[in-house]
Amino acid sequence: MDVCVIGAGYVGLTTSAVLASFGHHVHCVDNDELKISMLLEGKVPIYEPGLEELIIEYKEKGNLVFTSQLSDAVKSSSIIFIAVGTPLSEDGMADLSFYQAVADELSTLIDSYKTIVTKSTVPVGTNNKLQRKLLEKGVSAENFDVVSNPEFLREGTAIYDTLHPDKIVIGVNKPKPVATLQKLYQQIEAPLIITSLNGAEMIKYASNAFLAVKISFINELAKISDAYDVDIMDVALGLGTDPRIGPHFLQAGLGYGGSCLPKDLTSMEHQAQKQGITPHLLKAAKTINDSLIDLYVEKLKSKVTNLPTKRITVWGASFKPNTDDTRHSQALKLIDQLIEEGCEVHVFDPIVTVDKQVTNYKEMYESVKRSDVLIVATEWKQFTQADWALVKEKMKGETILDCRNCLSPRTIKHHGFTYLGVARP
Ligand SMILES: NC(=O)C1=CN([C@@H]2O[C@H](COP(=O)(O)OP(=O)(O)OC[C@H]3O[C@@H](n4cnc5c(N)ncnc54)[C@H](O)[C@@H]3O)[C@@H](O)[C@H]2O)C=CC1
Numbered sequence: 001m002d003v004c005v006i007g008a009g010y011v012g013l014t015t016s017a018v019l020a021s022f023g024h025h026v027h028c029v030d031n032d033e034l035k036i037s038m039l040l041e042g043k044v045p046i047y048e049p050g051l052e053e054l055i056i057e058y059k060e061k062g063n064l065v066f067t068s069q070l071s072d073a074v075k076s077s078s079i080i081f082i083a084v085g086t087p088l089s090e091d092g093m094a095d096l097s098f099y100q101a102v103a104d105e106l107s108t109l110i111d112s113y114k115t116i117v118t119k120s121t122v123p124v125g126t127n128n129k130l131q132r133k134l135l136e137k138g139v140s141a142e143n144f145d146v147v148s149n150p151e152f153l154r155e156g157t158a159i160y161d162t163l164h165p166d167k168i169v170i171g172v173n174k175p176k177p178v179a180t181l182q183k184l185y186q187q188i189e190a191p192l193i194i195t196s197l198n199g200a201e202m203i204k205y206a207s208n209a210f211l212a213v214k215i216s217f218i219n220e221l222a223k224i225s226d227a228y229d230v231d232i233m234d235v236a237l238g239l240g241t242d243p244r245i246g247p248h249f250l251q252a253g254l255g256y257g258g259s260c261l262p263k264d265l266t267s268m269e270h271q272a273q274k275q276g277i278t279p280h281l282l283k284a285a286k287t288i289n290d291s292l293i294d295l296y297v298e299k300l301k302s303k304v305t306n307l308p309t310k311r312i313t314v315w316g317a318s319f320k321p322n323t324d325d326t327r328h329s330q331a332l333k334l335i336d337q338l339i340e341e342g343c344e345v346h347v348f349d350p351i352v353t354v355d356k357q358v359t360n361y362k363e364m365y366e367s368v369k370r371s372d373v374l375i376v377a378t379e380w381k382q383f384t385q386a387d388w389a390l391v392k393e394k395m396k397g398e399t400i401l402d403c404r405n406c407l408s409p410r411t412i413k414h415h416g417f418t419y420l421g422v423a424r425p
């Protein structure tokens with residue numbers, strides 16, 4: 001099938017590469033000329049494990065082309081995916097300006113039947129509005145159908161998640177486009193959830209909101225457990241073995257960040273308020289998440305005298321391991337707070353260079369030289385497998401704050417450090 005994917009970001013590139021690997025002909029379009037010229041040279045502008053190899057392979061096989069010319073790509077495709085960004089605007093609503101711009105462009109380009117599929121996360125009602133807008137702009141009703149097909153991939157495991165999703169959600173107003181998407185995804189084994197356009201949009205927000213609530217729940221329990229000298233890891237294990245709760249997303253720590261959980265929770269909150277509904281639980285999840293940076297800075301202050309005079313190394317800057325994405329990164333917020341306290345901050349991240357008043361390092365062990373405190377803010381494998389004897393040799397102080405409970409307290413203590421974790425007595 002001939003497919004056009006608009007937006008060459010984490011979602012658009014992964015979708016394009018995976019669909020090309022299924023044998024479809026994919027035209028991946030972005031209006032960022034620099035991004036497209038990099039992709040044309042075989043360079044992938046983001047870090048996502050396995051993505052570069054897949055893109056190069058299917059670009060060479062001729063299944064995947066990159067372009068900034070939307071019109072040609074639309075003309076030669078029967079399925080059009082919209083995968084542009086939908087960031088938060090100042091007032092907390094989803095900023096749909098990129099999405100609307102694509103809709104405007106499409107309305108001038110469609111002159112034969114297209115299935116228009118929204119992959120971007122958009123507020124409930126957006127796909128219905130897209131349909132109305134295209135009709136108002138004169139696109140014939142026979143020439144298009146709109147589908148909401150939200151994306152559930154996680155950064156860092158984007159390709160695996162796209163190949164092995166838990167489900168494929170298809171929101172439609174009529175049956176015809178369902179068959180088209182079933183054919184497109186026939187290599188994927190996953191339950192199909194067919195619902196209305198609004199239903200599909202709601203499922204996407206509900207999923208991210210639930211994940212955010214689950215993380216905030218365990219972080220609230222961590223605070224209480226800490227006060228009673230209870231190990232939160234035992235609590236998470238005990239909770240997670242109940243199949244009604246499940247073991248995932250019970251990792252207490254610095255809280256959630258990233259391009260989606262914070263933005264989608266806030267957007268869901270606004271969508272509720274727009275209808276006169278106060279979303280108490282969603283608000284609480286955000287309040288808990290926002291409190292965590294202060295909590296760990298205060299924890300450090302209570303254990304390290306004169307914290308503002310100290311040299312502190314932070315390991316990890318991206319919002320989670322295996323990505324270069326720093327959008328809404330809790331690690332960066334922690335770094336900001338430490339700078340504000342007056343600390344001398346040194347940072348090592350396997351991929352990210354931090355554009356702040358810090359010293360960045362290319363080598364992990366160099367970054368801890370003469371440091372008083374080491375903070376592990378993101379659970380990259382390099383950190384969990386560090387040579388602690390070497391770290392001890394290089395550091396001046398002996399405090400390690402493990403904000404992700406990703407280290408073994410026993411190993412850390414064995415090397416002569418003071419271990420501070422998240423509710424780990
Ligand atoms: N990043 C993720 O893990 C996930 C993101 N999503 C959703 O998918 C959407 C895209 O997210 P990302 O891929 O992270 O965004 P991104 O910011 O990485 O990429 C978006 C791309 O769209 C391009 N773009 C903007 N306007 C355009 C236009 N008029 N024509 C052509 N290209 C245009 C931008 O240049 C950019 O390259 C968002 O709605 C997000 O909420 C959903 C699931 C997972």
Ligand SMILES: O=C(O)[C@H]1O[C@H](OP(=O)(O)OP(=O)(O)OC[C@H]2O[C@@H](n3ccc(=O)[nH]c3=O)[C@H](O)[C@@H]2O)[C@H](O)[C@@H](O)[C@@H]1O
Binds near residue numbers: 121155249258320
């Ligand atoms: O809509 C999206 O963009 C995506 O958002 C999340 O994916 P992602 O943001 O890539 O990352 P997650 O693995 O969900 O982690 C989000 C944040 O929660 C934190 N987290 C996660 C799990 C946990 O137990 N504890 C915890 O603090 C992570 O450190 C990270 O900062 C969802 O998991 C995806 O299903 C969804 O498609």
